[in-house]
Amino acid sequence: xxxxxxxxxxxxxxxxxxxxxxxxxxxxxxxxxxxxxxxxxxxxxxxxxxxxxxxxxxxxxxxxxxxxxxxxxxxxxxxxxxxxxxxxxxxxxxxxxxxxxxxxxxxxxxxxxxxxxxxxxxxxxxxxxxxxxxxxxxxxxxxxxxxxxxxxxxxxxxxxxxxxxxxxxxxxxxxxxxxxxxxxxxxxxxxxxxxxxxxxxxxxxxxxxxxx
Amino acid sequence: xxxxxxxxxxxxxxxxxxxxxxxxxxxxxxxxxxxxxxxxxxxxxxxxxxxxxxxxxxxxxxxxxxxxxxxxxxxxxxxxxxxxxxxxxxxxxxxxxxxxxxxxxxxxxxxxxxxxxxxxxxxxxxxxxxxxxxxxxxxxxxxxxxxxxxxxxxxxxxxxxxxxxxxxxxxxxxxxxxxxx
Numbered sequence: 551x552x553x554x555x556x557x558x559x560x561x562x563x564x565x566x567x568x569x570x571x572x573x574x575x576x577x578x579x580x581x582x583x584x585x586x587x588x589x590x591x592x593x594x595x596x597x598x599x600x601x602x603x604x605x606x607x608x609x610x611x612x613x614x615x616x617x618x619x620x621x622x623x624x625x626x627x628x629x630x631x632x633x634x635x636x637x638x639x640x641x642x643x644x645x646x647x648x649x650x651x652x653x654x655x656x657x658x659x660x661x662x663x664x665x666x667x668x669x670x671x672x673x674x675x676x677x678x679x680x681x682x683x684x685x686x687x688x689x690x691x692x693x694x695x696x697x698x699x700x701x702x703x704x705x706x707x708x709x710x711x712x713x714x715x716x717x718x719x720x721x722x723x724x725x726x727x728x729x730x731x732x733x734x735x736x737x738x739x740x741x742x743x744x745x746x747x748x749x750x751x752x753x754x755x756x757x758x759x760x761x762x
Numbered sequence: 763x764x765x766x767x768x769x770x771x772x773x774x775x776x777x778x779x780x781x782x783x784x785x786x787x788x789x790x791x792x793x794x795x796x797x798x799x800x801x802x803x804x805x806x807x808x809x810x811x812x813x814x815x816x817x818x819x820x821x822x823x824x825x826x827x828x829x830x831x832x833x834x835x836x837x838x839x840x841x842x843x844x845x846x847x848x849x850x851x852x853x854x855x856x857x858x859x860x861x862x863x864x865x866x867x868x869x870x871x872x873x874x875x876x877x878x879x880x881x882x883x884x885x886x887x888x889x890x891x892x893x894x895x896x897x898x899x900x901x902x903x904x905x906x907x908x909x910x911x912x913x914x915x916x917x918x919x920x921x922x923x924x925x926x927x928x929x930x931x932x933x934x935x936x937x938x939x940x941x942x943x
Contacts, residue, residue, distance in 0.1 A: 551819075551886050551887050551890060551901075551905050551906065552815075553793060553815060553818055553819060553822070555905040555906060555908075556819050556822055556823075556886065556905065557786065557789040557790060557793065557822065558786075558904065558905060558908060559901060559904050559905040559929070559933070560785075560789060560822060560823070560826040560933070561782050561785050561786040561789065562782075562904050562910075562911060562929060563826065563926070563929050563930050563933055564777060564780070564782045564785045565780070565782075565926065566926065566930045567830075568829075568830050570830065571830065571831070631831050632831045632832075632833065632841070632844075633828065633831060633841060633844035633845045633848060634840050634841050634843075634844035700828075700830070700831075701828075701831055702824065702828040702831045702845060702848075704844060704848060761941060762824060762827075762828060762848075762941070
């Protein structure tokens with residue numbers, strides 16, 4: 551097929567309109583969400599004292615951190631679907647959840663505490679956190695990569711890592727309602743480690759899946 | 763140069779709003795620029811330039827299939843050159859060379875420079891043979907026999923909608939095969 555013939559063929563396909571990538575990503579995430587929720591309700595479930603916990607600002611702050619991570623990672627993911635885009639000028643979005651976390655830690659430091667710092671940091675659920683967040687993230691990550699495949703990222707591994715952050719943010723939001731450790735020190739340690747694992751898996755998968 | 767790029771942006775906007783003639787003109791206009799750049803990239807990497815047409819076709823397919831990642835309010839040329847650079851790097855990497863692609867390979871093309879294709883490209887043609895029969899027949903009918911969608915539909919006793927689907931799927935799987943070879 552010579553190039554003129556190829557051009558003629560592409561022109562014949564001009565009427566084809568793919569769905570917007572944002573919509574494709576949302577639909578893929580919605581399709582994957584039930585799998586993650588199934589893992590959550592089968593293995594973990596919402597903590598029994600959730601009604602009282604909601605009055606604890608540090609319980610609520612966990613959701614602020616994880617939702618900020620999910621939202622900023624979704625925005626950056628969509629930005630990175632463009633071939634000429636890079637993290638430059640956009641990457642700082644991902645610092646928003648870190649900023650909330652730092653503010654929460656300083657807030658907690660200023661309050662009188664009954665338990666020592668190390669006890670709060672190590673908590674009771676570190677192992678559950680480190681397994682549940684990656685396990686619940688995985689279906690979401692596969693969904694996110696599927697939706698983002700329509701994009702044309704310059705660096706597929708970076709785009710995959712951000713897709714990992716996105717799915718870890720969503721999974722951690724659900725997991726936070728199970729976890730009884732509310733200290734921002736616990737979140738900063740274990741949630742961050744779990745998120746880093748998912749981001750690395752995302753980078754590895756994205757490197758192949760998001761090439762165009 | 764600015765004028766040329768503004769013209770591309772206008773053509774692409776018209777193409778996206780359904781103007782097939784504008785799309786054809788755009789693809790015709792960018793091809794010599796891509797060809798010159800692909801040749802320069804190959805030459806710089808110490809590769810024979812007669813493979814440039816494969817790279818040009820690779821870029822054109824990516825431009826087509828990734829159109830929706832172009833922001834219609836942004837200029838077209840930076841988007842195009844980002845895709846072209848990516849495909850050129852890919853092609854050189856596949857040939858096992860150290861990569862040195864300069865952005866100027868694309869930007870500095872002179873308007874008068876319109877090289878003709880050197881050799882007939884083999885890669886798209888080879889992968890075409892590996893497609894499912896229906897997709898291959900539809901692609902060949904439109905590409906090689908220059909039949910319209912309507913004529914192709916009549917020839918294979920398909921609906922026009924089915925021809926369009928087979929055409930798009932054919933182009934998408936062709937691209938996937940080129941990427942994963």
